Amino acid sequence: MYKTSALYDEDMATRPTPRRTSTAARTIGSQLQSWRKLLDLPAQVVAERAGISRSTLSRLENGDVHVGMDSFLNVANALGVLDAIVTSTDPYTTDFGRARADQQLPQRVRR
Helix, strand or coil: CCCCCHHHHHHHHHCCCCHHHHHHHHHHHHHHHHHHHHCCCCHHHHHHHHCCCHHHHHHHHCCCCCCCHHHHHHHHHHHCCHHHHHHHCCHHHCHHHHHCCCCCCCCCCCC
């Protein structure tokens, strides 16, 4: 089993969230809330379909960056937008990704 050191956990807990990340989280949360309302779905129904609590959904919709990836993806799935999110992060749908598609990706990127 993988264990993290206390130093690592402490560092992650105190690191400030970059402004751009916070802004993106609020925007995405607001957009998920808009989808929920456009679909005329009460928050409790979406939370149940996503397997999360109503308060976790509220935190996500309000841009809390500490909501887990699984909760985010489960809500996106409950709203029917999961495929769009997956597609939007596919590097091979970009000109850059297609230009480099024939190159083998490295196992790791080291600096």
